[in-house]
Amino acid sequence: MSLRDLENETRELRSRIATLVEEAATNERLLKRSQERELELLKADNLAQLFEAICKGLRASYGLEHVTLLLCDPQHEIRHLLIADHLNTDDFPQVLFVDGLVGIAPQFNAFHKPWLGPYMGCDHQLLFPKMEGLRSVALIPLRRNDRLHGSLNFGSNDEKRFSRHLATDFLAHLGVIASFAIENAVNRARLVRSGLTDFLTGWHNRRYLHARLKEELARAQRQGTGLTCLLIDLDRFKQINDQHGHLAGDMALREAAQRVDAHIRDSDAAARFGGDEFVVLAPGISPEQAGALAERIRAAVADSPLDIHGGVTLNLTVSIGVAGIVLDRNEADFKAAAERLLADADAALYRAKQNGRNRVELA
Numbered sequence: 001m002s003l004r005d006l007e008n009e010t011r012e013l014r015s016r017i018a019t020l021v022e023e024a025a026t027n028e029r030l031l032k033r034s035q036e037r038e039l040e041l042l043k044a045d046n047l048a049q050l051f052e053a054i055c056k057g058l059r060a061s062y063g064l065e066h067v068t069l070l071l072c073d074p075q076h077e078i079r080h081l082l083i084a085d086h087l088n089t090d091d092f093p094q095v096l097f098v099d100g101l102v103g104i105a106p107q108f109n110a111f112h113k114p115w116l117g118p119y120m121g122c123d124h125q126l127l128f129p130k131m132e133g134l135r136s137v138a139l140i141p142l143r144r145n146d147r148l149h150g151s152l153n154f155g156s157n158d159e160k161r162f163s164r165h166l167a168t169d170f171l172a173h174l175g176v177i178a179s180f181a182i183e184n185a186v187n188r189a190r191l192v193r194s195g196l197t198d199f200l201t202g203w204h205n206r207r208y209l210h211a212r213l214k215e216e217l218a219r220a221q222r223q224g225t226g227l228t229c230l231l232i233d234l235d236r237f238k239q240i241n242d243q244h245g246h247l248a249g250d251m252a253l254r255e256a257a258q259r260v261d262a263h264i265r266d267s268d269a270a271a272r273f274g275g276d277e278f279v280v281l282a283p284g285i286s287p288e289q290a291g292a293l294a295e296r297i298r299a300a301v302a303d304s305p306l307d308i309h310g311g312v313t314l315n316l317t318v319s320i321g322v323a324g325i326v327l328d329r330n331e332a333d334f335k336a337a338a339e340r341l342l343a344d345a346d347a348a349l350y351r352a353k354q355n356g357r358n359r360v361e362l363a
Contacts, residue, residue, distance in 0.1 A: 038066060038174065041181040045080070048087055050185045054152065054178060056092035066131050071270045072105065073150070080202070081189040094306050096129070101148060103232070107139055110235040111148055112154035112203035114168040114175065115139045116158065127153045135159035138168075140175040152178050198272040200250055201257035209271035209279055213338040216269065216281050217346055218328060226326040228290040231345035232260060232297065235317045235357045248308045258317055260301045263293070278340075286322055287362060294320040294360040321349025324363035 007224040040057055044050035051069065059067040073079055077260050079089055079097055089097060104126050107115045119134040128134055138154040152175060156162060196208040204212070220227045234256050242247040253276065260278060269281040279281055280297075282290060298320055305313035323344035327337055352361040 009080055014354065016228050032105060036178040039323060041049075041177055042184075044181060044185060045188075046085065047082060047185045047189055048091075049084070049163060050181055051092045052208050055092070058152075058154075062154065065157050066094075066128055066134065066152045066153075068094045068096055068127055068155070069150065070098065070127060070153065071142075071150040072099075072101050073097045073236050074099050081186065097147075101150075105139065107275065108148070108151075110150070111139075111141045112143075113141065114171040115231070116162040116166055116168060116171075117164050119155065122259060126153070131155060132155045136162040138157050138162040138171060140178070140184065141173050142175055144179050145178075148177065149182075168174040185301055189200070199205050201254055201262075201272050203257055203261075203278070204269070204271040205269060209269070209273065210338065212269045212271070212281065213341070214334040216283050217325075217334045217337050219339075220283055220325075221327040221331070225284045226286075227341065228282045228285055228287070228322065228324040229341050229345040230290065230294050230297070231273070231281065231321045231342070231349045232278040232350055233319050233353070234276040235319055237299075240314060244312065244314070248312075248314070252316060253316055254302055255306050256318060259303075259316075260318075263296050263300055286321070290322050290324060291360060291362055294322050297362055298358065317358035319349060319352035320360045321345045321347065321352055321359050322360060322362065323348055 007182060033271055041050065044053050054069050055067050071078060075171070076097075076099075082089065082091075089095070098104065108121050110292040111317045116138045117136065119128075120139045122141075124134075124137055127139065128137070134155045134157060134310060136156050137157050140152040140154070141148055142150040154162065196204055198205045211279060216227050237249060237252070240252050253272075257270075257272070259280065259282070261270060264280055264282070267283060271279050273279045280293075282293060285293070298318055299320045303315050305315050307313050325337060325341045325344075331337060348363040352359050355361065
């Protein structure tokens with residue numbers, strides 16, 4: 001081998017080494033960026049932050065035109081968790097909730113690894129609704145415990161951005177991280193809700209009520225307004241349980257809560273106070289308005305019978321005690337004020353029971 005041949009071979013080796021070093025540096029940067037993206041998902045404290053990190057964060061990070069998140073939510077649990085956190089699905093237009101995955105896209109029939117390829121409107125329009133200009137897509141399955149729960153969907157206007165020849169390992173890993181982050185956020189939201197929510201009715205619980213009472217009393221004092229309390233008791237609840245069973249009793253409680261809920265304002269606070277008692281806190285209304293609200297609630301609950309098993313129906317009625325309070329500017333003991341308000345409402349409720357039930361009494 002001549003000296004010139006050796007020199008040429010050396011230059012070629014150096015060039016190949018330089019290329020490999022550059023590729024290694026590029027891969028290291030990509031790995032670092034991928035780890036940073038995944039960490040952002042895992043750091044999300046709640047569903048809202050996670051949805052933001054997935055849909056907006058990944059879109060900006062990857063320089064994509066569109067990112068959507070499809071979640072199978074057959075019992076509407078995730079949607080209810082958002083509502084419980086005073087959010088709405090409309091706040092997250094890139095998050096698509098479905099009750100089932102059948103018919104969403106052909107890839108879902110055997111969706112175990114990321115699918116990359118051209119955008120086809122007939123196949124992918126449900127994953128990218130009302131989004132134009134897409135030429136290529138990457139569909140990443142979200143699986144937990146060997147079950148498909150949704151997909152993370154990347155859309156690009158560049159037809160060469162996602163092709164079937166590209167490696168998908170890093171996208172598959174991103175799908176695993178996203179699945180874990182979603183499950184973690186949902187579990188965290190469940191825990192928060194379980195601490196302040198009655199699972200049977202979906203209303204807040206007594207613990208929440210006591211905290212909210214103090215907040216509403218402080219607000220009413222600052223604004224110089226009053227706070228009204230409606231204490232609502234489902235009539236003859238023990239009789240329902242004894243004659244028809246506890247499942248029928250649960251149905252009656254849920255139905256009564258729904259009928260009450262349809263007549264209260266967004267600004268009102270509602271909670272299940274005890275076994276068959278509910279409380280509604282209505283700030284800023286007069287005693288006359290409170291009485292009218294209570295009468296509407298009473299009439300709504302009694303409006304139609306509840307169908308239970310075997311064609312059996314129940315006639316539901318409630319008794320309601322109404323009390324109000326206006327705090328002095330100098331009063332600082334909100335706990336004592338809350339106890340007075342509840343005691344007055346309870347005394348009015350007792351009179352309603354004594355006077356025949358299915359009625360409203362004002363303190």
